[in-house]
Amino acid sequence: MTERPDAPFVIPAGPLPEPEAAHPSEAPPLDDDMPEGAAMVRATRLAARGSRGWGAWFWTLATSLLTLVISIAAYDYLTALLARFPALGMVALGLTALLGLVVLVQILRELLAFRRLARIDRFRAEAAAAHASADREAALALSEGLARFYGGRGEVAWGAARLAEARAEMLDADAIILATERGLFATLDAEARREIEAASRTVAGATALIPLALADVLAALSMNVRMIRRIADIYGAHSGFFGSWRLLRSVATHLIATGLVSVGDDMIHSVLGGSALARVSRRFGEGVINGALTARVGIAAMEVCRPLPFAALPRPSVSNLIGRSLTGLFGRSDAAGR
Numbered sequence: 532m533t534e535r536p537d538a539p540f541v542i543p544a545g546p547l548p549e550p551e552a553a554h555p556s557e558a559p560p561l562d563d564d565m566p567e568g569a570a571m572v573r574a575t576r577l578a579a580r581g582s583r584g585w586g587a588w589f590w591t592l593a594t595s596l597l598t599l600v601i602s603i604a605a606y607d608y609l610t611a612l613l614a615r616f617p618a619l620g621m622v623a624l625g626l627t628a629l630l631g632l633v634v635l636v637q638i639l640r641e642l643l644a645f646r647r648l649a650r651i652d653r654f655r656a657e658a659a660a661a662h663a664s665a666d667r668e669a670a671l672a673l674s675e676g677l678a679r680f681y682g683g684r685g686e687v688a689w690g691a692a693r694l695a696e697a698r699a700e701m702l703d704a705d706a707i708i709l710a711t712e713r714g715l716f717a718t719l720d721a722e723a724r725r726e727i728e729a730a731s732r733t734v735a736g737a738t739a740l741i742p743l744a745l746a747d748v749l750a751a752l753s754m755n756v757r758m759i760r761r762i763a764d765i766y767g768a769h770s771g772f773f774g775s776w777r778l779l780r781s782v783a784t785h786l787i788a789t790g791l792v793s794v795g796d797d798m799i800h801s802v803l804g805g806s807a808l809a810r811v812s813r814r815f816g817e818g819v820i821n822g823a824l825t826a827r828v829g830i831a832a833m834e835v836c837r838p839l840p841f842a843a844l845p846r847p848s849v850s851n852l853i854g855r856s857l858t859g860l861f862g863r864s865d866a867a868g869r
Contacts, residue, residue: 641773648768648778650680654838661704670704674711677838680767681715686722690714709843716837716844722765724847727829728856730758731822735856739818751821755779758825759832766836782831819853826852 609627613620654677661669678694681687694714701707737750759778763769768778826849833847834840 644769644773645777648763651766651768651836651838654680655840658708658839662708665704667702667704667707670707671698674698674707677711677715680838684767686718687715690717708839712839712843716839719765720833720844720847723762723829723833724852726758726761726765727826727833727847727852730754730829731825731853731856734825735818735822737818738821739815747821751825755825755828758829759836762829762832763836766833766838768836778832778835782828782835822856823849823853826856 605627609620609624612623654673657669657673657676660666661673674694675698678691681691691714694710697710698707701710734751734754737754738747741747741750756776756779759782763778826847829852830847830849
């Protein structure tokens, strides 16, 4: 019997090869080398870490002992110099007096800075109490106090004048607080956002270009301290050296407690999006994530230094800040405009 010309051609199959994994769930994971923002994560945890217990006692006693030793050594040096060379001793004594005066002025500035920070905290507590009790008189007192607090600031003069005209006609406590926020903080928020964008741009560029792990952590930490200090100055806190570190520690502790210091998939996709940065260079991707974490620190610093919480005015978003700050640095980010 002859075969039909249109009959199918069949190839006998041999034994099939064994699969590498019995089930898809047992397959080896893919190598996902995504940026993690290691520099900013380490810098934030370093800032939030404080001496507690025996560590605090050790540093306090060590600082006291070092101050005592330096004071005794300086006294012995001055007395010996006065005995041997009276003229040079008088010059050294005058320089020491000037140095002590400078130290005293710096101490007074630090105390004044802590006092202004405490006043910011009182404003925030008064706003919460007025909102909870719906007390119009308390809201009026708060609004007038904030207007006096920012009275010498030219950038808020127009808003303060409009607020003074409209405040007397308002009968609701919440309306007075919202009008105070719009009148006094619209310009200040814009200045704070510009500081955050500049700091995010600098941190992103520094951590992307500096190859040393410790160096990029120090660069990120120093830039965040500077950013927090500038934000405090914008909102009238005028923090000194120790006040800036106190604010940095408060902000870092808040970020760690709320989990915002970690880098999640939502943050990577919202910041990097469809950009090719992470595929072309992981180091540039690290820079972008570090810049985004810096923006998070800046927003937290705004919330800490701002006398009123965000209500009438929108709270800045990380994706918008990082998109505006990194435009033109690594190429236009996909997050820009979101």
